Amino acid sequence: MKFNWFKKIVQDHPKFWETYLSYFDENKSKIKRYVVFDCETTGLNYKKDRILSIGAVGILNNRVEINDFIEVFIKQDIFNPETVAIHGILKEGPEKVVEVEALIRFLDFIKDATLVGHHVSFDIEMINQALNRMNLGTLKNEYMDTDIMYQKLKHFQQDQHTSLDELCDVYKIRKSDRHTASGDAYITALLFLKLKRKLEI
Template sequence: MFKKLLRRFGLVPPAHPLFADNWYYFRRLDQNRPLSDYEFVVFDTELTGLNRQRDEIVSIGAVKIRNLQILVGETFHVYIKPSRALPKDSTLIHRITPQQIEQAPQLATVLPDFISFCGQALLVGHYVGLDVAFLNRACRRHYGAVVSNPCLDTMRLAQTYTEMQWQQYHDRFRMDATYSLAGLSQEYNLPDFTLHDAYEDALQTAYLFVFLIKKMRAKGIVTLKDIFSAGQAWRNLF
């Protein structure tokens, strides 16, 4: 029981080999290398709703970034059949219909492929905590483990970048700032993709991520440790 509790908090390696290698790898992760040295997987999920105890993942989309370049040939996109009927309200948002997922695989069969796709990359998402919460709930249920991959949130990165831009002014906070994925993409003149589609949202987020990293790199944020420190410093302002 005690060892199970330690595993739940990530203090001992997961029993499942799909997760154990990453647990060891990320415990020794060197955060002092240039950001271009790391591989990232930018991902997004579509859900039946936002209740973390009841709702489920119905689609996962992801794209890889290597050398700060989006690899459009290395992508992941799948529809998933939930255990319950698809709520009409969720269909209105992500436009996934019951007919589309009738023959789709269940999440238990999708997870190994997605975890393997992520490999030893860092995970990136817009408000990534929500996606990771649903992903880890599923992983814990089916494998008794959670992903060890560190995560970067493009919403937090955008907030940090905004603070960097305004730090020389007395009024340091933009009350009109928007941090939605669509709003930021429009503000920075990034390519436009279809909203609430897991794969296209992942692509949209990937473009935003590369844009922000390159802008922040010009301001002296050059390593992974710099990124984590900058984000922490921004949160400490409040």
């Protein structure tokens, strides 16, 4: 029996992942939408730590769309009470879903939007690690970082970073619900719009 070395190997992907990938079809009409998001995590090691919650809000036509919003909390196999003081997420509390369900909701929400965050590469890597645990690919979205935007505006060196708290003080943005995923997403959305106007992009 002759073996065809060129036979295409087709890997079955879940429907939600195929739907997500379909949003990047070049033939689709593009409406410029930004999604500002933030992840609260068990720590800062993207290989070992896990996502506790994801908060995201949409921006259209330079306006934060309050009704275009998602917040999801993830069940944890291991609970570390020492981190509660930082993120405020208790073992019991808001309705929590398993990681897979959280990712399904997140991908359905962001679609092909440009993702925005403060030090966003960490949050993206946390999402990608979760996708990797599901044997899927990585996020396809373009992304923007409000810290890098501020660096460009002030002509800072690339290694000269500014915290979200510092930029809230600079631009007089009220730090409500700080260190919650939804609160940080909303604060970062306001910051993003201010920086976007100043950079004229």
